[in-house]
Amino acid sequence: MTTTTPKPDRSQPIWVPDPDQARASTLADFSSFADERFAAGVENPLDYTGLWTWSTEHIADFWEAVWTFFGIHSHTPYTNALTEETMPGAQWFSGSTVNYAEYALTNEHTDSPALICIQEDRRETTVTWTELRSRVAALAVTLRQYGVAQGDRVVGYLPPGQHAVIGFLAAASIGAIWSQCAQDFAATAVIDRFGQLEPTVLIAADGYSYNGRHYDRRDELATIRRGLPTVEHTIVVDHHTPDAFAGEKYTDVIQWNEAVDFDAVPNFTPVPFDHPLWVLFSSGTTGLPKGIVHSHGGVLLSLLSLLGLHMDLRSGDRLFWYTSTNWMMWNVVVSSLLTGATAVIYDGSPTFPDAGTLWRIADTHDVTFLGTSPGHLQACERAALVPKDNFDLSSLRTIGSTGSTLPAASYHWVHDNVGAHIQLSSTTGGTDAVTAFACSAPTTPVWPGELSARGLGIAMEAWDGDGHPLLGEVGELVITKPVPSMPVFFWNDPDGQRYHDAYFAHYPGVWRHGDWVAISTGGSVVMNGRSDSTLNRHGVRLGSSEIYQAVEKLPQIVESLIVGVDESEGSYWMPLFVVLADGIELDDNLVAEIRTIIRTQASPRHVPDEVIAVRSLPHTRTGKKIEVPLKRILQGAARDDVLSIDSIDDAAAVDQFVTLGNARRSALATPTTP
Structure with missing residues (x-):
């Protein structure tokens, strides 16, 4: 059987890193650090290919270098960075105890913004680092008073703004497990997901706005509450109506302000590296959604690598990636806090009142990294929008795109209409591992229609049906070595069979992702659609x-x-x-x-x-x-x-x-x- 090969535009790179800016990147600092401390053998800090090769040939050393470079604190010593390279079942940093929320909230920031939350009617809320720590600490006290303990589940039916962020961080801080659904989900879809988890606390808003219309979710909340018999307490975010349950009264319901408006001191529970942090759900298009469980330590490591090294986020940066709480990109946006960056969050339609909405937010809030989707970029092109002429995007240095394949024409549109100085980072990964398998880096050029490079520590290859690696030809996207943020398990999968069948049944011991991909001899990547379609x-x-x-x-x-x-x-x-x-x-x-x-x-x-x-x-x-x-x-x-x-x-x-x-x-x- 033959396979067609993609034809990207290889005439010339559309973006080339400025050498001085590349040398000033966190990635260049890390490369020098890895060479000095871990004998990476990469003398030139701008040699991405050399660094990637070392990171995948010595994955234990690489991830220990990430741990050390970013100063992850363990309350107990670990024995080995990686006990075995088996998949599934790799054991990372055995003996360590960490807490994702502790790392996110323990820094020197005080009155600078941690969150900037924008609603569709342009109302804005800024939450400083001091305020964020205080509200997370207070909500954690409330949850503890409700009897929530390590391993219990707390769930949110919420828009993507501050309430979801605070709810997640409070649950994580005490070792509880978080999950969430956006409010466009019907009650039955929410129950299909949350019902599997048997949560004890529900945090929910009574409505949301989208595309100029208000959606009252009081009836859905009442149905969800009845459909989750394990929920003992409900915290209501009162956006629009004081009675969030359409006339039904519960003695175990309190308003959001009651749960967070008091002084409290942060108190973080150390948990094992592989302790569940959150449960993300598969789309559920073909059956009951699968609950995909990721760990505190795995998410911490993988997203520090993605956000800190590949996306070059640090204190002073502002990340705005348009997303809902249904999409794993919300989890990535919140994780920008790990780098000290500000998370900019928008709750509304990306094209209301017009196609310039996201660009307007990027202008107003001096966004440095704007994330969106191919569909949005193409909608802007169809609307004949020229953002560089309509908005001040002088702070913007990178545009990220994910969710589907970004065509070469969109690279040219961004270059010509947004700015030639902007790096366009097309990314592939997914809910499964909540990180990027291929993306860009501050030291790699961008070619139209291509993803610049495979991610550090990501042993990604294209294989034929017999398990032979391919270069320059389309094959199955596989990961041949473990990644810390791969799922620790699927919910309600006691023998691990569903987890095994999802990724490891086709090539034993190797992760098959379900995408067609071609990898060039230079390491860039061309996506070619889902292999199952x-x-x-x-x-x-x-x-x-x-x-x-x-x-x-x-x-x-x-x-x-x-x-x-x-x-x-x-x-x-x-x-x-x-x-x-x-x-x-x-x-x-x-x-x-x-x-x-x-x-x-x-x-x-x-x-x-x-x-x-x-x-x-x-x-x-x-x-x-x-x-x-x-x-x-x-x-x-x-x-x-x-x-x-x-x-x-x-x-x-x-x-x-x-x-x-x-x-x-x-x-x-x-x-x-x-």
């Missing part, structure tokens, strides 16, 4: 991302989705579904234009059998396309057998595919008249 036309595997990158350049196309359907009579049908811009019709001329751009920018094999206009496309709650469930629906599977409708942002969009699939199969079953 790969198109397979006559034995040739085709990546869907190449088609999306071509089609979505057309101004007439808002979004697209392609699937390959194995049909009952043995044929293979590869339709392309498109959402059209306002006022556009799918006529023969547009279909021809779509086919031509795919043929010329991907290959003739990528050209779809049919182009079909749909009103909208469904996504997971974190904005990802759901090719596999839609493919199965088109093949005849019942909608509710292949996805949980509560995990989807637009149920009506799914029903379009049910109708299309029924019509397609009916037409195929009807005998043709000779």
Whole structure:
């Protein structure tokens, strides 16, 4: 079986690091430190390839260097940085006791901002480091008074602002386990997740605003409260209505201010390195969401490497990554506190009242690192926005993008319309390991359509089906050595079978991530879509991302989705579904234009059998396309057998595919008249 290879723009790098700025980076300091203290053999601190090679060939030394360089404090001595390199089951820093919240909140900052929280109506709240420590300490006292102890679960049904941050840090400070859902989740979806954890405390807001509209969640809160019988206490964030439970009265409900508005001294509980910090949930599109458990020490190490070394965040920086509490990027944003940076958090629509919203926030708050998604950047391009002409982005040095593949055209758009001085960092990783497998670094150039480098300490390779490494060819993204932030276990998976099957069943002892990827001889990375949604036309595997990158350049196309359907009579049908811009019709001329751009920018094999206009496309709650469930629906599977409708942002969009699939199969079953 052959595989198509991606064709990134390799004419010249679109961004090259300034040598003086690169030498002033934390990464360069770390490289010199690793060479001096751990004999890394990297004499030039700007030699990223050499540093990456050492970090993956000597992973125990690398992660111990990260531990030492960032001054992680253990209340008890550890024996070894890494006991075994096995996956799953690697043991990191055995004997150590740490606390994520203690590291995040123990620093020299006082009255400078730790959090800047912005609501859609432009109301803002700034929380200083002193205020953050005080409120976390007070809420921890409240939780202890409720009987919450190490290992108990505290959950939040909250917008992404200060209340979620304080709730998480307070739970972590006492060794409790945190989990959360955004408020656009229906009550049943929340119960599907939180019910697995059997939490004792619920922190919830009574409503939220999005895209200019207020959403009252009082009824959902009442349903959630009834659906979680283990919850003994509820803390209500009163955004809009004093009675958050629509007339139902509970003696165990208090308002947020009662839980945090008193003086308290921080008191952190030391926990073992691998003690659970939080539970993140999979999308749940194909069944009950999986509870993915990460540890205090693992998250602390991996995110210090990502945020401190790769993203070069430090005291004085401001990180603003648009996210909701449903997405692991919220956890990354909060973890910017580990570096002393300020977390800028926005609660609202990224395009309300217009496409300039995120850029306006970056301007107003002197953001140094702005994170977003390919979809948002493409929406700005379609809106003909030129941020450099409309906003003062002189503080901005880096733009991050993740969530899906970033096309080469978006690199050029950022360069031309945001600023040539800005480093564009496309990133891949995920909820599974809550870090980046490939991203950029202050010392690496940026090529259009490529991720600059594999992450430090990340032994990432592309493998063929037989487990052979590939260079310059598309293969399965695998991680061959353990990473501290890999899950310690899945919730309710006592024998570890679900965890094993999720990552290690295909290549024993090696993490298979489920993405197609190509790695160049120079170490840069090109993503080629999900391997479980790969198109397979006559034995040739085709990546869907190449088609999306071509089609979505057309101004007439808002979004697209392609699937390959194995049909009952043995044929293979590869339709392309498109959402059209306002006022556009799918006529023969547009279909021809779509086919031509795919043929010329991907290959003739990528050209779809049919182009079909749909009103909208469904996504997971974190904005990802759901090719596999839609493919199965088109093949005849019942909608509710292949996805949980509560995990989807637009149920009506799914029903379009049910109708299309029924019509397609009916037409195929009807005998043709000779």
